[in-house]
Amino acid sequence: QVQVVESGGGLVQAGGSLRLSCAASGSIESINGMDWYRQAPGKQRELVAAITSKGSSNYADSVKGRFTISRDNAKNTVYLQMNSLKPEDTAVYYCNCMVVTTTLYGKAEFSYWGQGTQVTVSS
Numbered sequence: 009q010v011q012v013v014e015s016g017g018g019l020v021q022a023g024g025s026l027r028l029s030c031a032a033s034g035s036i037e038s039i040n041g042m043d044w045y046r047q048a049p050g051k052q053r054e055l056v057a058a059i060t061s062k063g064s065s066n067y068a069d070s071v072k073g074r075f076t077i078s079r080d081n082a083k084n085t086v087y088l089q090m091n092s093l094k095p096e097d098t099a100v101y102y103c104n105c106m107v108v109t110t111t112l113y114g115k116a117e118f119s120y121w122g123q124g125t126q127v128t129v130s131s
Contacts, residue, residue, distance in 0.1 A: 009034050009035060010032060010033070010034035010035060010036060010105075010107050010109065010118070010120050011032070011033050011034050011120075012030060012031070012032050012103055012104075012105055012120045012121060012122040013030070013031055013033075013122055013123070014028060014029065014030045014101065014102070014103045014122040014123065014124060014125040015028070015029050015030075015031075015125060016028040016029050016125060017101060017125030017126045017127045018126075018127070018128070019128045019129075019130065020093055020127075020128070020129055020130070021129070021130050022093060022094055022095055022129055022130065022131050023092060023093065024093050024129070025089070025090060025091045025092075025093065026090045026093065026127060027087060027088070027089050027090070028044070028087065028088040028090070028101055028103075028125060028127075029085060029086075029087055030042070030044070030085065030086045030087075030088075030103030030105070030122055031083065031084060031085045032084040032085070032105045032107060032120065033084065035109050035110070036084055036107055036108070036109060037107075037108040037109055037110055037115060038061065038107075038108045039061065039081070039084055039105050039106065039107050039108070040060070040061050040106040040107075040108065040117060041058060041059070041060055041061070041104075041105075041106045042058070042059055042077075042079055042086035042103070042104070042105050042106070043055060043056075043057065043058040043059075043103070043104045043105075044056045044057045044058075044077060044086070044088045044101060044102070044103060044104075045101070045102045045103075045104060046097075046099035046100065046101045046102070046127075047099055047100050047102070047124075048096075048098060048099040048100075051099075053102065054068065055068060056068050056071055056075065056088070056101070057071065057075055057076075057077035057088060058077070059077045059078070059079050059086065061081065063079070065077050070096075071090075071097075074090065074091050074092045074093075075088060075089065075090050075091070076088070076089040076091075077089075084105075086103060086105070088101070090127070093127075093129045094129060095129045095130065095131045096129075097127060097129050098127060098128050098129050099126075099127060100124040100125065100126050100127075101124065101125050101126075101127050102121055102122055102124045103121070103122040104119060104120070104121050104122075105119070105120050106118075106119055107119075107120055
């Protein structure tokens with residue numbers, strides 16, 4: 009089994025910063041994509057930032073220039089540095105990991121989600 013746990017959320021004033029962390033543990037051969045999503049009340053979950061195993065990243069237009077995604081492959085951990093936060097960034101932030109594990113039939117890739125961490129930005 010694989011567990012994915014986010015941390016680092018909280019309450020911050022507009023213009024402030026937060027750093028989210030997401031650590032995967034368990035039966036892991038390797039991790040391909042690691043992504044951050046967010047879901048605000050009454051809205052659909054949206055992709056915020058994504059990073060490949062080789063470090064290539066992309067961002068939603070709404071966070072470009074303010075958020076930075078990074079990862080530590082040795083620790084199976086992905087980070088999201090969020091600067092210049094705005095009230096519209098308020099949401100539950102979720103981490104998704106595409107984990108490669110060994111099964112009876114060989115290696116296979118599975119998607120795992122964390123439980124989410126609340127980020128609230130006050131104006």
